[in-house]
Amino acid sequence: MSKYKFIAYSIFSFFLISCTNHYTKQLVKVGDNTLPILIKNVNIFNGKDSVVLVNKDIIIENGLIKTITSNFIPKNKKVFKTIDGKGKTIIPGFIDAHVHLSGSGSVPWENISANEVYNLAAYLYSGITTVYDLGGMASDLKKLATKVENNELLGPTIYHAHIPITVKNGHPIPLTKELLGWPLRSLVNTISPTIKKKEDTEKVITNYLKKEVDYVKIICDQIPIGSPEMSFDLLKSLINEAHKKGAKVFVHIGSPQNAVDATKAGADVLAHGVWRGKLTVEQATIIADSKIPMIYTLAAFQNVNSIHKGTYLPNEYDKLLVPETILNPVTGKNGLDVKNQKVMGAFFSDVTDKSPFWLDNFKLLKSKNVPMIIGTDSSLPGTYAGSTYFQEMDALKEFGLSNFEILTGATYLASKLFLDNPDFGIITEGKKANILLINGNPLEDLTLIKNPETIIKNGKIIVKVN
Ligand SMILES: [Zn+2]
Numbered sequence: 001m002s003k004y005k006f007i008a009y010s011i012f013s014f015f016l017i018s019c020t021n022h023y024t025k026q027l028v029k030v031g032d033n034t035l036p037i038l039i040k041n042v043n044i045f046n047g048k049d050s051v052v053l054v055n056k057d058i059i060i061e062n063g064l065i066k067t068i069t070s071n072f073i074p075k076n077k078k079v080f081k082t083i084d085g086k087g088k089t090i091i092p093g094f095i096d097a098h099v100h101l102s103g104s105g106s107v108p109w110e111n112i113s114a115n116e117v118y119n120l121a122a123y124l125y126s127g128i129t130t131v132y133d134l135g136g137m138a139s140d141l142k143k144l145a146t147k148v149e150n151n152e153l154l155g156p157t158i159y160h161a162h163i164p165i166t167v168k169n170g171h172p173i174p175l176t177k178e179l180l181g182w183p184l185r186s187l188v189n190t191i192s193p194t195i196k197k198k199e200d201t202e203k204v205i206t207n208y209l210k211k212e213v214d215y216v217k218i219i220c221d222q223i224p225i226g227s228p229e230m231s232f233d234l235l236k237s238l239i240n241e242a243h244k245k246g247a248k249v250f251v252h253i254g255s256p257q258n259a260v261d262a263t264k265a266g267a268d269v270l271a272h273g274v275w276r277g278k279l280t281v282e283q284a285t286i287i288a289d290s291k292i293p294m295i296y297t298l299a300a301f302q303n304v305n306s307i308h309k310g311t312y313l314p315n316e317y318d319k320l321l322v323p324e325t326i327l328n329p330v331t332g333k334n335g336l337d338v339k340n341q342k343v344m345g346a347f348f349s350d351v352t353d354k355s356p357f358w359l360d361n362f363k364l365l366k367s368k369n370v371p372m373i374i375g376t377d378s379s380l381p382g383t384y385a386g387s388t389y390f391q392e393m394d395a396l397k398e399f400g401l402s403n404f405e406i407l408t409g410a411t412y413l414a415s416k417l418f419l420d421n422p423d424f425g426i427i428t429e430g431k432k433a434n435i436l437l438i439n440g441n442p443l444e445d446l447t448l449i450k451n452p453e454t455i456i457k458n459g460k461i462i463v464k465v466n
Contacts, residue, residue, distance in 0.1 A: 027121040027321070028154055031461035035081040036061040037433075038072065042085025045443060046427040047092040047411035050404045052443065058090060060433040063459035068429055081461075083454065089441050091407065091449075092425050093129025093156075093434030093457060095414035096389055098271055098295045098375030101144060101158070102136040105322065105379035107329045108178050108341055116144055119378075119385040120155025122321045125464055126386035127449065129434040129457045130424055131156045132375070132417070134250055134271055135172065137191075138162035138211035156457070157424070157434075161217035162208060164252060165193045165238060167230050171223035171252070178343045195230075198237050205241040215418045216242045220262055221254035221276070224346035229258075236265035248418035250295075256283045256361075263290045269417050270294045272377075275301050276354050279361040288368030293417060295375035298358070298399065299392040303382030305355045307335035308348035317387040317450065330381050338381075362399045372401060373417065374410040390450050403446045433459040 037060040044053040057072035058065060059080070074080060101119050106112035123131055133141050138160060145158035166173060173192050177185040195204045208216055218238055220230045239249045243266065250269045251262040254276035260283050262270055270287075273296040287294075306312040310333045318327060328334060339345045366372070374396070376388040393406050401409070415425020424432045437454035455462040 025118075025323075026465045027118075027125040029463050029465055030154065031463040032081070033460045035079055036066075037083065037456070037459070037461070038074075038080035039083045039085045039090065039437065040072070042437070043089045043441065044068070044427050045089055045091045045407065045441075047408060047415075048426055050408075050443070052089065052441065058085075058427075058435075060435070060456065060459050063433055065427060065429055065431050065433050065435070068427075083437065085437065087440065088453065089438045089443075090427055091436050091438060091442060092411040092415075092427055093436055093455070094127050094374070094389065094410045095130040095132070095425060096123060096128050096156075096376055096378070097132045097269075097373045097414045097417060098134050098297055098377050099123070099131045099385070100135055100377070100379060101131070101133050101141065103379035105326050105381060105384050107338065107381050108181060108344060109337060110325070110329050111181055112325060114379065116140075117153060117155075120144070120148065120153065120158075122384070122386035123156045123389075124154060124455065124457065124462055125321065126317075126389055127436045127452045127455050128386065128389060129156050129455075130415075131158055132214075132250075132414075133158060133160035134217050134252075134377075135161060135164045138213055142212055154462070159214040159418075161213050161215055161250065162211040163192055164217040164219045165195060165204060165208060166219040167228045167234070168194050168196060170194070170228045170230065171219050171221050174227060174343045175223055175347065178341060195234055195238065198234060201234075201237045201241045205238060205245060205247075209242075209245055209247060213247070215248045215250055215268075217250045217252065217271070218267075219252045220258045221252055223254070223350075224343050225276075225350045232261045232265060235261060235267075239266045250417075256280065259283070260286050263287050263292055267292060269373075271375075272297050273301075273358070274361045274365070275358060276350065278357045279364055281364065284361075284364040284368055284370075287365065288370050291371070293371040293373050293413065294365065295373045296362070296396060297375055297377040297392070298362070298395045299388050300377040300380060300383040301351055301355070301358070302395055303388070303391075304348050304351045304380075307338055307382050308352045310334075310336040312382055315387065315391065317390055318384055321387045322384045326384070335382075344381075359399060366400055371413055372396065372405060372409045373414045374406065375414075393446065393449075397446060403443050406446065407442060407449075433457075 039058045059067040101116045104114035141160040147153035248268040251267040256279040415422040435456040436452040
């Protein structure tokens with residue numbers, strides 16, 4: 001890294017973490033975890049199969065699901081923290097497959113900075129025990145991930161990319177400049193990984209992987225419309241190089257053509273649904289035949305649309321988790337102020353223009369069995385850590401996903417996006433004890449998941465502070 005680039009990174013990082021913020025409420029704390037846990041007579045949705053196992057006993061020890069059995073009798077007077085699971089269901093902890101921990105959720109005209117620590121707590125409060133960050137400073141995300149791993153910080157396990165690879169002046173550069181304002185905007189060009197020509201592919205991917213990322217993120221979209229977009233050739237070249245070096249690639253897409261290009265170029269995951277245009281049957285078939293999973297982020301686009309129209313209203317869960325200083329500027333008519341923002345205004349307006357295509361696009365993809373993964377793109381204006389996760393599930397249900405499809409897309413399917421053998425996302429012996437205890441059967445009533453009775457992360461009970 002050049003000296004100038006290093007200084008730019010350092011200044012950027014410093015400003016990001018030193019701004020004041022408006023999140024102060026404590027949301028979660030660690031419960032009493034001195035004993036191994038025994039959950040008795042509980043039903044299990046393992047995350048993968050639509051059949052629920054009934055009346056099982058689960059033993060959780062040393063952070064893992066140690067045993068799943070029936071009629072367990074402790075040997076040698078061993079003492080457990082026993083939980084009565086009668087009438088309840090165990091499900092895997094949720095995975096939010098598309099987050100930005102360093103997103104504040106605020107609007108550019110308020111300039112409130114992010115509080116990653118609070119965001120992490122809000123995810124965990126909502127039963128989300130794993131997050132995939134799809135764009136932020138890798139060095140900062142790495143620090144956060146390590147703190148969570150070492151129990152210095154309470155939150156979901158973090159996997160992360162770095163700032164996405166794009167073309168000169170392509171998304172997210174214009175939007176990031178507008179969101180950050182002075183003085184950070186002047187550094188955005190320097191710190192954004194960009195590619196100009198095919199010959200630079202190896203250098204770009206090598207530098208990206210040096211950031212110790214868990215996967216690569218590439219942008220193929222126009223935000224705002226008319227801005228420079230990654231060509232198919234460059235995209236394919238980058239993905240090939242990443243694969244050669246053993247890394248999986250998430251591609252941010254917008255238009256039907258972007259989605260087809262990303263699919264044909266060999267992307268591993270599409271980081272959004274197809275929102276910027278009408279998908280044809282032919283295009284949907286290409287996407288579906290590749291079996292590529294899609295993190296839909298439907299709620300994020302619906303929220304952008306309603307903010308732009310001046311009709312956005314936070315739901316009860318948003319109000320519980322998100323401070324008014326973040327919510328007020330986008331609530332109701334206040335949201336119309338976005339039209340004064342050059343880049344964000346143009347983007348929001350484009351989203352509203354394209355919203356009539358969304359339901360048909362979704363139905364087409366679903367009819368061809370494209371795997372749908374639950375992710376939010378939080379925190380953006382209208383889209384927040386934790387609360388939007390449930391809004392996303394509701395939105396996908398309204399569009400036609402079944403409760404099983406939603407729950408498996410939030411757990412097992414999401415765990416397989418970039419890891420071949422993840423140690424989470426499924427309830428089975430030997431895996432990490434990331435577990436939610438739900439009062440009732442969420443496959444029959446999805447509303448039950450909004451309030452898990454018990455949240456267990458890495459074998460530790462997490463207590464909500466209300
Ligand atoms: Zn994103």
